[in-house]
Amino acid sequence: MLNPSELLKQKCHPTEAGLNDKALPEFLAAVPGWDLQDGKIQRKFSFKNFYETIGFVNAVAFIANREDHHPDLEVGYNRCVVKFNTHSVNGGKGGISENDFICAAKINALSN
Known part of the structure; x- marks a missing residue:
């Protein structure tokens, strides 16, 4: 099993x-x-307010600039949906x- 810290x-x-x-189920775990949706991995994050x-x-x-791997973002008042796929594949x-998944793990670490 793949360890998130890896x-x-x-x-x-x-x-x-x-x-x-x-391989996808192991990486998703x-x-x-x-989750996997429409050929991308995505996650919805919720917040108290626009500032957060x-x-x-x-x-x-x-993170995206440091990794040179950029997501699609859907941003609202108290939510953000982050979607990743790799265009060169x-x-x-x-x-x-x-x-x-490297970027997803790093973004998950923000909310811990």
């Missing part, structure tokens, strides 16, 4: 290699709260890679 120690790297369907939401968005932006068609 993902926290890793750094994203350019890749065209996606994860196969057999390592990032509680995330934007603080979280700024922290996600910091599948010959440029997109898919799920280990990079998506």
Whole structure:
């Protein structure tokens, strides 16, 4: 079983290699709260107010820039949905890679 702390120690790297369907459940189990939807992993985060939401968005932006792996964000007053996939996988068609889970683990660490 994949340990979430292993993902926290890793750094994203350019890749065209996606994860196969057999590996996805193990990786999803390592990032509680995330699920697979429409070819992306995603998680909804809820907050008390807009200020906390934007603080979280700024922290996600910091992680994304440091890892050079950027999510799609849906931001509202007291919520943020974070979605990851890797555009270079599948010959440029997109898919799920280990990079998506590395970032998901680091974002989960923000809420602990």
